[in-house]
Amino acid sequence: MIDNSELEPINSETVTHKTLKEITAPVSENLSEFRRFFKDTIRSDVFLLDQIVRYLIRQKGKELRPTLVFMSARLFGDINERTYVGATMIELLHTATLIHDDVVDEADTRRGLLSINKIWNNKAGVLLGDFLLSKGLLIALEHEEFQLLKVQSRAVQSMSEGELRQLKTAGLFNMTEERYFQIISEKTASLISTCCECGAVSTTDDEEIHELMREIGMNIGIAFQIRDDLFDYGAYDVGKPTRNDIQERKVTLPLIKAFEQAPKRKSAHIRALMKKRKKTSSNVEDIVDFVHQNGGMESARESMYEYANKAIDGLNTLPASDAKQDLADLIHYVITRKK
Numbered sequence: 001m002i003d004n005s006e007l008e009p010i011n012s013e014t015v016t017h018k019t020l021k022e023i024t025a026p027v028s029e030n031l032s033e034f035r036r037f038f039k040d041t042i043r044s045d046v047f048l049l050d051q052i053v054r055y056l057i058r059q060k061g062k063e064l065r066p067t068l069v070f071m072s073a074r075l076f077g078d079i080n081e082r083t084y085v086g087a088t089m090i091e092l093l094h095t096a097t098l099i100h101d102d103v104v105d106e107a108d109t110r111r112g113l114l115s116i117n118k119i120w121n122n123k124a125g126v127l128l129g130d131f132l133l134s135k136g137l138l139i140a141l142e143h144e145e146f147q148l149l150k151v152q153s154r155a156v157q158s159m160s161e162g163e164l165r166q167l168k169t170a171g172l173f174n175m176t177e178e179r180y181f182q183i184i185s186e187k188t189a190s191l192i193s194t195c196c197e198c199g200a201v202s203t204t205d206d207e208e209i210h211e212l213m214r215e216i217g218m219n220i221g222i223a224f225q226i227r228d229d230l231f232d233y234g235a236y237d238v239g240k241p242t243r244n245d246i247q248e249r250k251v252t253l254p255l256i257k258a259f260e261q262a263p264k265r266k267s268a269h270i271r272a273l274m275k276k277r278k279k280t281s282s283n284v285e286d287i288v289d290f291v292h293q294n295g296g297m298e299s300a301r302e303s304m305y306e307y308a309n310k311a312i313d314g315l316n317t318l319p320a321s322d323a324k325q326d327l328a329d330l331i332h333y334v335i336t337r338k339k
Contacts, residue, residue: 006316007328010308012301016332020062023329026322027070030079034066037084038091041135052116052128056095059111064334065090065195068220071330072199072213074323079203085139086148086198092136093152094191096129097159103129148198155194162186166250173275175251177260181222188228189221196220216314219307224334226304229253231339233291243284249274253303255287258296266290308335 008014024031039057044050066087073083101107102115103125109115117125140149166183169175196217200209229252232245245252251274259267270290273283291297311331315324 007312007324010305010312010332010335012305015336016329017336018329018333020333020337023326023333024063024067026326027067027074027079030070030083031063031066034063034070034084034087034091035060038088041088041092041139042132044131048124049128049131052120052124055113055119056099056116056128059113061111063091064330065094065191067330068192068195068217068327069199069202071323071327072196072217073203074199075203075213075318075321075327076200076206076209077203081143082145082148082202083199085143085145086202087195089136089140089145089148089152090191090195090198092132092139093156096132096136099125099129099132147201151197151201152194155190158186158190162188162190170249170251173249173251173271175256177253177256180251180253180256184222184225185218188225189218192221192224193217212314212317216311219311219314220331220334223304223307223311223331226253226300226307227335227337230297230300230304233288233297243288246274246284246287247279249277253300254291254296256296257299257303258291258294261296261299262290262294266294304335308332 042053042056044053069083069087069090070079073079098110099116102110103117103122106117107115108118115125116128136152137149140146140152162183162185165179166187169179169183193214194217196213197210200206200213204210229245232243232252233254255270255274259270262270270287273279273287276283279287308331312328315328318324
């Protein structure tokens, strides 16, 4: 039954807490078909490559990005082959970037399993990432999906620029709120934006709709990244945090917001702690306490709701449908997820 009412703004009192399984139920069959499509796409007759790919498939994540593609497509028509091609291209790109990130970060694990570079080596990780990127190009060309390729190529450029921009900013320790939002828009939100745009491209030729979904996806992506950044400082509803961002000297929104509200002398002390390459557990907890005591968590959470509501506002310009409510439920999940 379609609910004809306008979607309500999201805040701490109105967020829903459906499970991811409940939220993805409307596209569960599409996700099953997508997995088969994806698996067939990356199959290889090179023994070592096929061996690594088989292991890679075991590292299945939440599949948020293909879910976004399918849910966006359903807003404007029926899911079709173009939708599956778009979702597969995005998953290939996303997986390749994760593997390359693990090599750069010298990560030992990924999604609870040993990382590709840990089991094999860095060279194998880089080459597998390259293989997946090339598969994404080939599937687009084989299906003559030049518009999907154009949309996703913009995302690749944006993600690369964001990584390099963050690298430079981290070295100079001059992160500002403006730079932070620019970096996360490029690094994280650009791909989520692409998911929503590709879904729309697969079911409608309306360019204004494509632009609308790109903007909705950008706002979802920014809210998604802020939620991630809250985890490291131990958000009230999150399990034991890793503190990775703090150890890696990454200045994110909770800390930026705390700096804005704290006394200058105290801020200077915390900046000095953040610059240390090797922090003691006491150093780390001092930084966390500083963020909590100076309103960093609350301010960052308010920003997260702000961007989630920008996405909801965009959805409210569309006609009422079950598909619209389904995507709204996914936005609720993005900002309430526990990891």
